[in-house]
Amino acid sequence: MSAWYWNYLNCHLLRSLHRLPSHRYLIVDYTRADVETIRRCYDFLGLTRFSAARVRAVLDHRVNSLADRIGEGTRYPKWADWSADLQQRFWELAFPAMYALGFATDPVRPAPPGGAVERTQPNRVSAGPPAAWLAALGGADTGELIVSHASLESAHDPDHHLRTLARKTDRLLYIVTASGYFNGLRDHRLRWDPRTRECHNDVSPARAREVLEEEGFAAVEALPVKPSREETPVRTVLAASRRGEDAPALAAGHDVQFSWKQYRVNRCPWSLKDLLDLVNRGCAYFSPGGLDLANPLSYFVRMADDLAALPDNRKLGTVGALARREGRVNTAIRLDLDMDLIAIRAMARIAGRRSVPMSVYLLPTSSYYGYFADGMFHRHFVCGPVYKELQDAGCEIGLHIDGLEVYLRHEIDGAAAIREELEWLRSCGLKIRGMTGHNVAAVYGAENFELFAGRNVGGRRTAVKDGTLLPLGVLDESALGLDYEGSGGGPPAIVDRSARATYLAGLPKGDFLRNPDWMRIYLVDSPYCKWDYDWNIWLLGKDTWVIGGRPGRPDNFRFGVTWDDVRDFISARPATESVVLTLHAIYLGRRDGTNELPAGYDAK
Numbered sequence: 001m002s003a004w005y006w007n008y009l010n011c012h013l014l015r016s017l018h019r020l021p022s023h024r025y026l027i028v029d030y031t032r033a034d035v036e037t038i039r040r041c042y043d044f045l046g047l048t049r050f051s052a053a054r055v056r057a058v059l060d061h062r063v064n065s066l067a068d069r070i071g072e073g074t075r076y077p078k079w080a081d082w083s084a085d086l087q088q089r090f091w092e093l094a095f096p097a098m099y100a101l102g103f104a105t106d107p108v109r110p111a112p113p114g115g116a117v118e119r120t121q122p123n124r125v126s127a128g129p130p131a132a133w134l135a136a137l138g139g140a141d142t143g144e145l146i147v148s149h150a151s152l153e154s155a156h157d158p159d160h161h162l163r164t165l166a167r168k169t170d171r172l173l174y175i176v177t178a179s180g181y182f183n184g185l186r187d188h189r190l191r192w193d194p195r196t197r198e199c200h201n202d203v204s205p206a207r208a209r210e211v212l213e214e215e216g217f218a219a220v221e222a223l224p225v226k227p228s229r230e231e232t233p234v235r236t237v238l239a240a241s242r243r244g245e246d247a248p249a250l251a252a253g254h255d256v257q258f259s260w261k262q263y264r265v266n267r268c269p270w271s272l273k274d275l276l277d278l279v280n281r282g283c284a285y286f287s288p289g290g291l292d293l294a295n296p297l298s299y300f301v302r303m304a305d306d307l308a309a310l311p312d313n314r315k316l317g318t319v320g321a322l323a324r325r326e327g328r329v330n331t332a333i334r335l336d337l338d339m340d341l342i343a344i345r346a347m348a349r350i351a352g353r354r355s356v357p358m359s360v361y362l363l364p365t366s367s368y369y370g371y372f373a374d375g376m377f378h379r380h381f382v383c384g385p386v387y388k389e390l391q392d393a394g395c396e397i398g399l400h401i402d403g404l405e406v407y408l409r410h411e412i413d414g415a416a417a418i419r420e421e422l423e424w425l426r427s428c429g430l431k432i433r434g435m436t437g438h439n440v441a442a443v444y445g446a447e448n449f450e451l452f453a454g455r456n457v458g459g460r461r462t463a464v465k466d467g468t469l470l471p472l473g474v475l476d477e478s479a480l481g482l483d484y485e486g487s488g489g490g491p492p493a494i495v496d497r498s499a500r501a502t503y504l505a506g507l508p509k510g511d512f513l514r515n516p517d518w519m520r521i522y523l524v525d526s527p528y529c530k531w532d533y534d535w536n537i538w539l540l541g542k543d544t545w546v547i548g549g550r551p552g553r554p555d556n557f558r559f560g561v562t563w564d565d566v567r568d569f570i571s572a573r574p575a576t577e578s579v580v581l582t583l584h585a586i587y588l589g590r591r592d593g594t595n596e597l598p599a600g601y602d603a604k
Contacts, residue, residue, distance in 0.1 A: 109157035132253030181224035186467035219247035248459025294590035297600035319359035323484035343589025361400035384428035436486035488532015523548025
C-alpha cells in the first residue's frame with residue numbers, strides 16, 4: 001500500500017508540475033542533497049544570506065535517526081532481503097514514479113523472476129480488425145498496419161509493449177485485449193502470478209491512449225467493443241493512426257458499448273419559495289461583500305434601451321434566427337442561465353417590454369434546476385412554470401447542455417440525461433430548438449457540443465479526462481428536434497495538436513474568465529470551436545466586457561471595455577457582420593444582502 005500510494009502521489013504531482021513552465025518549479029532529490037543542491041534552492045526562491053559552511057554542518061549531522069531518538073535501528077528489511085516475489089510486486093506498483101524521478105534508470109519495468117509467459121487466446125478473438133474498419137480507412141499497404149491480440153494484458157510492462165508495437169508501423173496500429181474494459185483506471189493494474197509465471201493486467205484505456213500519443217500517433221481511440229459472442233466480455237480495442245485525417249474512421253465496424261449508470265429522475269419536494277430563497281442566498285455572493293462582480297438590473301434596463309435603439313444596420317433577433325440565417329437577423333443575445341433564476345425573470349420582463357429578443361439556455365446541472373444524490377437526479381419540477389413564464393415574456397428557450405459533467409462526476413449516462421431533460425422541458429410547453437454547450441474543453445477534455453455527431457473535433461469518438469474516457473458523437477441533433485448550437489460550435493477547419501494539448505492542460509490559475517490571455521484564446525484562437533459569428537461579446541463583471549472577433553481580422557480582441565464602448569462598436573458594424581452578446585444573469589442581479597432581491601427587481 002505504501003508503494004502504491006507513493007507512486008500515485010508522485011505521478012500526480014509530476015503531471016501537475018509539468019503543466020507549468022519549467023522556470024516555475026524546481027525538483028530536488030533530497031535523498032542525495034549536497035551544498036550545491038541547497039544553493040540552487042536558495043537561488044530559485046530568491047533567498048539571501050546563504051552560508052555553505054552552515055548548510056554543510058546540517059547535512060553532515062544525523063537528523064531524525066531511530067538510533068538517536070529511541071536507541072533502536074530500523075526493523076524494516078533491506079532491499080536485498082526482500083523475496084523475489086515482493087520485489088516484483090514493488091516494481092509493479094512503483095515503477096512509473098521510480099523511473100520519472102531517476103531511481104530506475106532502465107525505461108523498461110524489471111521482468112519477473114525467470115521471465116514471464118505471454119498468453120495468447122486465439123479462440124477468443126478475431127483474426128484481425130473488421131473489414132469495415134479497413135474499408136473506412138481505405139485499406140493499408142505493407143508496413144502500414146500492425147495487429148496484436150490478447151498480448152497486452154500478459155506483458156510484464158504494458159507501456160513498453162505498446163511502444164514496441166507502435167514503432168513497427170508507419171501508419172496504423174490495431175490492438176485487442178480480451179480481459180475487459182476498465183474505464184476510469186488512471187494507470188494499468190498489474191499482477192504477476194509466480195505459480196503460472198503469467199501476468200494478468202487490467203489495461204488502462206486512458207494510459208494506453210497516452211502512450212500511443214507520446215509515440216506520435218495523431219489519432220487514437222480506446223474503445224469498449226462488444227464481441228459477437230454474448231458470453232465474451234466487452235473488450236478494449238486500441239485503434240491508432242499516424243494520420244489525423246483517419247480519426248473519424250477508427251471506430252468503424254465496431255459495436256462500441258460504454259457502460260454507464262442509468263439516468264433516473266426523482267421529484268424534489270422543495271417548494272418554489274424555498275428553492276428561490278436558496279438561489280437568492282447563493283447569488284448574493286456575486287454582490288458587494290462577496291466577489292462584487294454583479295451589476296444592478298438598472299444596468300440591464302439601459303442595455304435594453306440602447307439595443308432597442310440600434311441603427312437600421314443592426315437587426316435584432318434570437319440566436320436561433322441568427323444561426324438559421326432568418327429574417328436578416330445579425331445581432332442576438334445569448335443568455336446562459338447558470339445560476340440566477342430570480343434576476344432572469346426581471347430581465348425577461350424588461351426585454352419583453354422593449355421588444356428586445358433574448359435566447360435563454362437552461363442548465364440542468366445547476367442547483368436551481370436539480371441535483372444529483374444517491375445515484376439519481378432530483379429535478380425541481382416546480383420550476384417548469386417559471387421556464388414557461390420566460391418563454392411567454394418573449395424569450396427563446398434552449399438547453400445549456402452539460403452531459404460531460406454527468407458522465408465524469410456521476411458516472412451516469414450523460415446522453416440519456418440530455419434526451420430526458422429535453423423531453424420534460426417540452427412537456428412543460430417549451431419550444432426548444434437549440435442548445436449551447438456548458439463549460440470548456442480545458443475542464444472536461446472535450447466541449448459539450450462534441451456529444452453530437454458531426455461536432456466532435458477531428459471526428460474523434462472519445463475524449464479522456466482524469467483517466468476516464470468519455471463518449472463523443474453519440475447524439476443526433478435532428479432526431480432530438482434541435483437545429484442549431486448557440487456558439488456555432490463545431491470542429492475548426494484545422495486542428496493544431498500542440499495548441500490543443502496546451503488548451504486541454506487545464507484552466508489558468510485564479511480568475512480565468514477575467515484573464516485577457518485566456519479569453520483571447522477562448523474567443524479568438526480556440527483550437528476547439530470555430531465560432532460561427534463574426535463577433536462574440538461577453539459581459540464579465542461590473543461594466544466590464546470583452547470583444548472577440550474571427551481570427552485574422554484586424555483589432556479582433558478588446559478586453560476590459562465598457563457597455564458604452566460595446567454599444568458604439570455594435571452600432572458601427574456593417575449589416576454583413578454578425579454579433580452575439582453572451583450574458584449570464586448572475587452579473588446583472590446585484591443584491592444588497594443575502595435575503596434581498598436583486599436591486600431594481602421591479603424595474604420597468
